[in-house]
Amino acid sequence: MTQRKRPSNTLRLSQSKEEDEDVTFTQPSSSQVQRGLEKLTPAQVDQKTAEVVQYILVKDQKKIPVRRAELVKNIVKDYRTVYPEIIKRAKRIFEQVFGLKLVEIDPKNHILNKNVLSVHRCPSNPKTGLLFVILSVIFMKGGIVRENQIWNTLKKLRVDPGQRHEEFGDVRKVVTEEFVRQRYLEYTRIPHTEPIEYEFRWGHRADMEVSKAQILEFMGQLHEQDPRSWSQQYREAHTGSSSASSGSLSTSTF
């Protein structure tokens, strides 16, 4: 397992920094994979697969997406010619043993895990409630929201980003750093704003783990309205475009 690095190395806030530091990893062809497999014993491939599974589990514990380049460099190493086969087996193990789905959210290099058991895990974290409120606001407002709109909503709920909150601590940090790092939110700069302003969107993990239909139900109950009265959001929530609705296989860009 990798040693813990100093915080400044492991926190990657802006996406562009990540791209710069990536070693490009080109996928081997299927014939290369075949040839690679012939040179290895089944036990060796199984062992390497197990290491990959462990590595991803450790990262997933912290909800940090796994970068493919890192995975190859730290764990896969000499087995890179059979990388697609290892990932295929790892996916099978995640599904069969853990009931988790290994998904590539970013064709270049990110992988993360999603729960496929039909009833979701018991939320043990109060931050989930906070996140849920933010996701709801973003969704109801069409998918993008300026940051001050989020802060205003939270202030109405007595959660002030300027003050230390009893439960959440540094609220601004949780929302703009933790949730972003975990890929629940996207926090991007609005160009040409002075002073600099940011906007929020749903992150990839939210797209996969949170059902928009559920959010609409919740809003309906909150405002005592039929979810259908928000026709645009209703349409968006109930078309096949949301990948969170069922355990359907994602189209992988292998």
Place this chain on the structure above:
Amino acid sequence: MSRQLGDHHRRFLQTMMTIGITSEKEAKTLYQHCCETHKTQCAPDRLEEFIEAINSRLQPMFMQIRKGMSEEDGQQHYALVNTAETDITRMTSDYADNELELFRKIMDLIVSSENGKASSTDILNSADMMTSKKLKKGETQQLLLRLVQDKWLCESQGEYNLSTRCIIEMEPYIRAMYQDQVKVCHICHNMAFQCQICENPSCGIKIHNPCVARYFKGRMEPHCPACDDFWPHEIPEVRELHSLSKR
């Protein structure tokens, strides 16, 4: 001997991954809940088999749901552990090198202590004698807080002892590292940190507090099971009727 798992197994495993450790009683409840949620038959006395099935699939990943007794209440617990190496590698991704060094020193203090505890004073003194980057007093206190939060240590009145989860997970490491130094319970033969010791200098056997409670329950005059000398310590109350099962 790998078995096919169902969603009820997976839900149980996912929960174990979230909570890390659970009492046997709670594990039984969780098992029933998982079976009900996924509409599977549930025989209440087949928890062991159920966990065995999961373990057979976890084994290639060097993981296991392992059973162990809590020294606090004598109850059996189940913990999800990493079986990969005999070192404390489980922690290396969460703690810095110097923090791990101090944790090892804390373990030294606990193993060599009579009551299975290390006082914060002793821990702070140990921090002064570190070979890697020294931890300041504030940093040591922060570290101790994290170790308790992450369920490696328990704290009570300024003293720290190893948590049940820590004992279950690190047993191979502790046995290998400390060998004869680590105390062993005469009754259940597992490692013992918080225990009573026979005062006969040529005997000196150790018994876990909960094992003492069970062994001497109802006896008017307790005697050491090894040397027959009078057992002078206070006999604790049995917490709950529970059969002693070997691991």
